[in-house]
Amino acid sequence: MSGFLAVLVVVLIFVVIFQIAKASEYVSILKGEKKSRQQTNRINGFLLVAFLILGLIGVWYCNDILKDRILGESASDHGEGIDQMIKITLILTGIVFVITQILLFWFAFKYQEKDGRKAFYFPHNNKLEVIWTVIPAIALTILVAFGLKHWFRLTSEAPKESMVVEITGQQFNWLVRYPGKDGQLGSKYFKNINNATNPVGQDWTDDLNKDDFMASEMHLVVGKPVKLIIGSKDVVHDVGLSHFRLKMDAVPGIPTTLWFTPKFTTAEMKKKTNNPDFVYEISCDQMCGEGHYSMRGVIVVETQEEYDAWLAKQVTQYSLAHASETPAPAAEPAKADSTAAKTVAAAH
Amino acid sequence: MSNEATLHGQHEVIHHGDDHHGNGHDHDHHHEQSFISKYVFSMDHKMIAKQFLITGIIWAIIGALFSVLFRLQLGYPDATFPWLESILGHWAEGGRITPQAYYALVTMHGTILVFFVLTAGLSGTFSNFLIPLQVGARDMASPFMNMLSYWFFFMASMVMMASFFVQTGPASGGWTAYPPLSALGDASIGSKIGMDLWLVSMALFVVSQLLGGLNYISTILNLRTKGMSMTKMPLTIWSFFFTAVLGVLSFPVLLSGFILLLFDRHGGTSFYLSELFVKGKVLPNEGGSAILYQHLFWFLGHPEVYIIILPAMGMVSEVLAINSRKPIFGYLAMVGSMFAIAILAFLVWAHHMFVTGLNPFLGAFFVLLTLLIAVPSAIKVFNWITTIWKGNIRFTPGSLFSIGFVSTFISGGLTGIWLGNSSIDIHLHDTYFVIAHFHIVMGVSAFFGMFAAIYHWFPKMYGRYLNQTIGFIHFWITMAGAYLIFWPMHYEGMAGMPRRYFDYSGWESFKMFTELNQFISFVVIIVFATQLLFVFNFFYSIFKGRKVTTTNPWQATTLEWTTPINPGHGNWPGEIPEVHRWPYDYSKDGKDFIPQTVPVSADESAH
Numbered sequence: 001m002s003g004f005l006a007v008l009v010v011v012l013i014f015v016v017i018f019q020i021a022k023a024s025e026y027v028s029i030l031k032g033e034k035k036s037r038q039q040t041n042r043i044n045g046f047l048l049v050a051f052l053i054l055g056l057i058g059v060w061y062c063n064d065i066l067k068d069r070i071l072g073e074s075a076s077d078h079g080e081g082i083d084q085m086i087k088i089t090l091i092l093t094g095i096v097f098v099i100t101q102i103l104l105f106w107f108a109f110k111y112q113e114k115d116g117r118k119a120f121y122f123p124h125n126n127k128l129e130v131i132w133t134v135i136p137a138i139a140l141t142i143l144v145a146f147g148l149k150h151w152f153r154l155t156s157e158a159p160k161e162s163m164v165v166e167i168t169g170q171q172f173n174w175l176v177r178y179p180g181k182d183g184q185l186g187s188k189y190f191k192n193i194n195n196a197t198n199p200v201g202q203d204w205t206d207d208l209n210k211d212d213f214m215a216s217e218m219h220l221v222v223g224k225p226v227k228l229i230i231g232s233k234d235v236v237h238d239v240g241l242s243h244f245r246l247k248m249d250a251v252p253g254i255p256t257t258l259w260f261t262p263k264f265t266t267a268e269m270k271k272k273t274n275n276p277d278f279v280y281e282i283s284c285d286q287m288c289g290e291g292h293y294s295m296r297g298v299i300v301v302e303t304q305e306e307y308d309a310w311l312a313k314q315v316t317q318y319s320l321a322h323a324s325e326t327p328a329p330a331a332e333p334a335k336a337d338s339t340a341a342k343t344v345a346a347a348h
Numbered sequence: 349m350s351n352e353a354t355l356h357g358q359h360e361v362i363h364h365g366d367d368h369h370g371n372g373h374d375h376d377h378h379h380e381q382s383f384i385s386k387y388v389f390s391m392d393h394k395m396i397a398k399q400f401l402i403t404g405i406i407w408a409i410i411g412a413l414f415s416v417l418f419r420l421q422l423g424y425p426d427a428t429f430p431w432l433e434s435i436l437g438h439w440a441e442g443g444r445i446t447p448q449a450y451y452a453l454v455t456m457h458g459t460i461l462v463f464f465v466l467t468a469g470l471s472g473t474f475s476n477f478l479i480p481l482q483v484g485a486r487d488m489a490s491p492f493m494n495m496l497s498y499w500f501f502f503m504a505s506m507v508m509m510a511s512f513f514v515q516t517g518p519a520s521g522g523w524t525a526y527p528p529l530s531a532l533g534d535a536s537i538g539s540k541i542g543m544d545l546w547l548v549s550m551a552l553f554v555v556s557q558l559l560g561g562l563n564y565i566s567t568i569l570n571l572r573t574k575g576m577s578m579t580k581m582p583l584t585i586w587s588f589f590f591t592a593v594l595g596v597l598s599f600p601v602l603l604s605g606f607i608l609l610l611f612d613r614h615g616g617t618s619f620y621l622s623e624l625f626v627k628g629k630v631l632p633n634e635g636g637s638a639i640l641y642q643h644l645f646w647f648l649g650h651p652e653v654y655i656i657i658l659p660a661m662g663m664v665s666e667v668l669a670i671n672s673r674k675p676i677f678g679y680l681a682m683v684g685s686m687f688a689i690a691i692l693a694f695l696v697w698a699h700h701m702f703v704t705g706l707n708p709f710l711g712a713f714f715v716l717l718t719l720l721i722a723v724p725s726a727i728k729v730f731n732w733i734t735t736i737w738k739g740n741i742r743f744t745p746g747s748l749f750s751i752g753f754v755s756t757f758i759s760g761g762l763t764g765i766w767l768g769n770s771s772i773d774i775h776l777h778d779t780y781f782v783i784a785h786f787h788i789v790m791g792v793s794a795f796f797g798m799f800a801a802i803y804h805w806f807p808k809m810y811g812r813y814l815n816q817t818i819g820f821i822h823f824w825i826t827m828a829g830a831y832l833i834f835w836p837m838h839y840e841g842m843a844g845m846p847r848r849y850f851d852y853s854g855w856e857s858f859k860m861f862t863e864l865n866q867f868i869s870f871v872v873i874i875v876f877a878t879q880l881l882f883v884f885n886f887f888y889s890i891f892k893g894r895k896v897t898t899t900n901p902w903q904a905t906t907l908e909w910t911t912p913i914n915p916g917h918g919n920w921p922g923e924i925p926e927v928h929r930w931p932y933d934y935s936k937d938g939k940d941f942i943p944q945t946v947p948v949s950a951d952e953s954a955h
Contacts, residue, residue, distance in 0.1 A: 112740075191630050248705065289451075
């Protein structure tokens with residue numbers, strides 16, 4: 001019923017607007033084209049200036065209410081460079097934005113049609129055109145130079161002392177694998193994948209795999225560089241790390257990497273943001289299916305001691321896979337695909 | 349009554365003209381045309397233009413309505429709307445759309461608006477309508493191909509429309525349709541039959557674009573009237589020319605990408621698929637690359653945004669010059685910058701792929717070339733501003749939308765400088781910042797260009813005016829609404845809020861924008877209602893609008909205003925006029941305007 005009323009109100013508003021519009025059309029015919037044009041020119045000229053002024057105030061107001069809601073200080077050292085880059089670009093484009101919008105609306109208002117005004121025949125001017133070709137070119141060169149400097153730093157080789165963490169996307173969660181004590185991830189093959197015992201498809205014949213473990217959250221050490229090895233089991237996902245200002249696609253079949261150094265522990269961020277519920281979140285930033293919006297991962301950044309304590313509690317995937325196969329032989333026939341059998345065979 | 353008279357009188361004039369003109373163009377006796385050959389399978393470029401326009405308007409309403417539906421979810425995630433269940437059935441169980449339906453709506457909104465409205469509806473309409481009229485041709489080089497172009501578009505529309513009604517729903521993997529999501533029915537039910545229909549529809553669409561594009565190019569190159577050298581063409585024609593070239597060179601690449609995708613879906617090939625484990629099953633595919641599709645897609649996808657914006661640029665240049673009563677500033681620079689944009693459009697596609705694991709060294713070149721494209725864009729903006737400087741501007745709905753176009757083009761163009769720089773993109777990629785950027789620069793701007801053109805050339809299309817007052821209301825609400833909707837989205841993007849999320853309430857990092865999302869959705873509904881007002885104005889004015897009484901209502905110089913008020917098939921009743929000057933002699937030597945058909949007199953100052 002209320003929906004029906006809403007539609008009725010909208011229709012009524014339409015009818016009213018339409019009647020006014022129709023009436024004004026008759027009036028303008030009666031008044032003569034020129035006279036009515038002068039009148040609409042005055043109204044629209046005024047509105048253009050009003051739009052400019054209200055618009056600029058609106059830009060300021062929008063910034064004022066939203067500036068605290070965009071992310072605070074970057075939580076990674078790479079992010080600092082990105083924030084600096086954003087700042088430079090914001091200043092340059094901001095200046096151009098304000099100047100060109102003011103000129104556009106002001107000229108439109110100032111040079112509205114008036115009796116006795118003659119438009120100035122001004123088809124071209126080489127000097128002006130050269131000026132406004134060269135100046136943007138210089139400004140953009142500066143932005144490209146700064147941008148590439150940061151870009152090459154972002155995409156450089158990770159430092160040797162970095163810890164390595166593998167993150168694999170699947171519909172619709174993240175799988176995190178640590179290399180264990182040897183610091184090296186074991187090899188994997190997609191046909192070994194078995195969601196129950198071997199979610200990323202580790203190759204049990206590879207000894208490097210023996211100490212690798214899977215974690216439900218990604219734990220990182222503050223101040224220590226980390227290199228992420230990113231992959232996907234099914235469709236393209238994207239590891240989005242908004243607090244660290246980074247993201248990288250997870251592409252099936254093609255591993256990608258990303259490295260950064262976390263600057264603040266989760267506990268420090270809770271204080272900095274005044275939010276006791278603060279967590280570093282991994283968002284999936286590449287459309288991956290109906291659960292895309294819920295594909296959330298958590299990163300815990302902590303001190304070395306906390307990390308070591310957590311590490312001590314982790315159990316290797318090898319032992320989990322090994323343990324689960326003996327008590328649950330009944331589960332095997334249910335898994336019709338040959339991979340499970342193969343995995344078990346490989347494990348022996 | 350008098351309209352009947354006009355129509356009648358004009359038929360006779362045309363007939364009369366038939367006897368005289370030669371021009372090697374034997375067109376048949378159109379006054380005997382049946383309803384079918386006049387309105388349905390028409391080969392008259394003006395009628396085909398109207399077919400494209402009206403089909404485009406219908407699609408625009410559907411596409412915009414879809415955005416209203418998913419904005420309801422984003423703005424009011426906890427509310428239920430029982431009427432949604434009445435229309436969408438189990439896709440909106442309990443009055444709240446399901447995630448799957450949400451993604452289908454988002455995907456269809458993108459596909460419809462980008463391809464069916466802003467490509468077919470915009471350049472299809474006005475390339476068809478204006479090219480023959482402004483270069484002085486009786487019709488397109490191949491009217492038959494032109495008719496096929498529309499009907500292929502129509503078939504594409506029908507297939508796409510049909511996909512809404514299949515049991516598993518339409519495609520739902522985003523308008524970019526990245527595999528493996530789009531390749532595997534197991535990964536998403538939208539990738540079942542709905543995706544096949546999507547691909548078939550798009551293939552038909554590409555055929556339509558190629559038939560149209562080849563026609564536009566050959567008409568512009570070969571059928572210009574006497575005296576109409578390339579440098580005497582209005583900027584509209586230049587923009588349609590570059591648009592058609594872009595389309596002809598890039599759409600086939602898209603088609604090839606789609607065909608490979610079809611093979612992967614049904615032929616057991618592995619072009620895009622490798623090492624997959626989906627729904628508990630290992631797939632046999634190895635060795636393909638999901639990134640290959642993205643290269644093929646964006647090799648069209650990026651030129652596509654220029655296919656959308658270039659015609660708008662050309663038409664805005666024309667409308668601004670006419671209503672400022674001034675020549676467009678820097679005609680050659682305008683042509684040159686469109687040429688530069690057209691070339692660069694092919695060299696920047698990978699800026700959509702900075703975070704796919706693309707080689708960073710390669711990425712650096714794409715940063716350079718992408719930011720380079722801002723130079724010709726800047727030249728165009730400065731030239732538009734100089735065009736209105738010291739003019740004598742008439743504020744028609746057309747000129748207001750043109751000013752709005754320049755404003756939104758600046759706003760959205762500048763954020764392109766942010767995103768084109770890979771070191772900023774790595775933070776903002778696939779966030780609401782991107783949504784804000786491309787909606788302002790290619791959504792709103794292109795729509796403003798299209799509205800400017802519709803208000804401006806409606807009198808030529810239908811011999812009547814659109815209601816001006818509704819036009820003003822339409823402009824001001826749309827203009828304010830566009831900024832209110834998209835400006836705050838930049839902030840959401842700066843916070844890293846990802847696009848294509850059904851619900852943000854589970855996210856500690858993004859849930860602070862609930863009120864803002866609600867505000868945006870509220871404005872969306874108002875702006876949508878205002879567009880319906882425009883649609884009403886459009887259809888009402890076709891039949892009941894104020895009649896045009898002079899052949900040249902805007903006092904413009906170009907050739908389309910030398911035709912009769914309601915031109916018949918063949919456009920000019922007598923001989924095609926000869927052109928003697930460029931199209932921008934406004935306020936020259938104390939004359940308000942000098943039509944292109946007036947010979948250059950001896951005492952005239954050179955420009």
